[in-house]
Amino acid sequence: MSHRLDKSAKVISKMFTSLAPRYDLMNDVMTGFTHRKTRKFAIGLLQKKKIKRFLDLASGTGDFTFLASATLKSDAKIIGCDFSNGMLVIAQQRMLLLKSNGAISIPELINSDISYLPFSNEIFDTCSIIYGLRNVNDPLLVLSEINRVTNSEGNLIIVESKIPQNPIVRMLISFYFKKIVPKIASLFSSNVKAYDYYFKSVEQFNAPIEMYRLLKKARWKRVISYRLLFDTVIIYNAFKP
Numbered sequence: 635m636s637h638r639l640d641k642s643a644k645v646i647s648k649m650f651t652s653l654a655p656r657y658d659l660m661n662d663v664m665t666g667f668t669h670r671k672t673r674k675f676a677i678g679l680l681q682k683k684k685i686k687r688f689l690d691l692a693s694g695t696g697d698f699t700f701l702a703s704a705t706l707k708s709d710a711k712i713i714g715c716d717f718s719n720g721m722l723v724i725a726q727q728r729m730l731l732l733k734s735n736g737a738i739s740i741p742e743l744i745n746s747d748i749s750y751l752p753f754s755n756e757i758f759d760t761c762s763i764i765y766g767l768r769n770v771n772d773p774l775l776v777l778s779e780i781n782r783v784t785n786s787e788g789n790l791i792i793v794e795s796k797i798p799q800n801p802i803v804r805m806l807i808s809f810y811f812k813k814i815v816p817k818i819a820s821l822f823s824s825n826v827k828a829y830d831y832y833f834k835s836v837e838q839f840n841a842p843i844e845m846y847r848l849l850k851k852a853r854w855k856r857v858i859s860y861r862l863l864f865d866t867v868i869i870y871n872a873f874k875p
């Protein structure tokens with residue numbers, strides 16, 4: 635097991651800002667577009683009619699935020715929240731494109747550390763954090779903070795990468811990330827080292843059993859999980875009631 639990664643706000647926001655210009659392209663190439671399937675699955679979990687206020691945390695370049703705005707009712711208030719200026723700049727550019735194409739529901743983007751959310755208690759119907767939780771310094775603090783801003787009927791959708799249990803799939807994934815991804819990153823990304831961080835952060839992230847414990851501790855009462863893509867992705871749908 636590798637040494638504990640530095641996940642301080644300064645280090646993480648700087649790393650994602652350096653990745654931002656090629657982040658979406660790398661996501662497509664590195665995952666062979668499968669991340670889109672995962673996002674679609676997660677969007678399918680939204681209770682569309684009930685959602686008036688939706689918060690996407692660690693929203694990055696806005697992939698999931700924009701998917702939500704294309705899916706939810708046009709009068710739903712949608713907010714994306716991230717602390718990397720570079721990721722937010724790309725999200726703003728994508729938003730301008732949406733506006734010029736005449737999209738009705740335009741999300742708001744906020745620059746904030748998600749460990750301390752600038753919102754009052756219980757105002758969101760649903761929150762999401764997509765490939766974001768493993769990058770935060772204190773997941774329990776973040777999960778508790780999200781619980782605070784979610785209303786008493788609300789839920790939280792978490793999507794994370796995962797090291798699969800099957801030893802053969804595990805070996806293949808490890809080979810892919812250690813040997814192939816650095817080569818892909820050297821062609822497409824502006825920060826090759828960040829993809830070393832990516833694999834280590836997935837390896838070190840909490841196992842599902844630990845995630846259930848953290849979610850309970852952060853006052854999420856009921857949790858349903860789904861394993862996708864040969865157990866390389868896990869989705870948690872955590873409910874307050």
Ligand SMILES: C[S@@+](CC[C@H](N)C(=O)[O-])C[C@H]1O[C@@H](n2cnc3c(N)ncnc32)[C@H](O)[C@@H]1O
Nearest residue numbers: 650692693694716717718721747748764766769
């Ligand atoms: C792997 S990207 C995921 C982006 C997006 N959710 C997606 O699905 O593509 C992780 C994002 O989390 C953001 N992030 C990590 N820790 C954060 C924190 N404490 N507060 C705000 N944003 C954070 C990073 O800036 C980055 O944009």
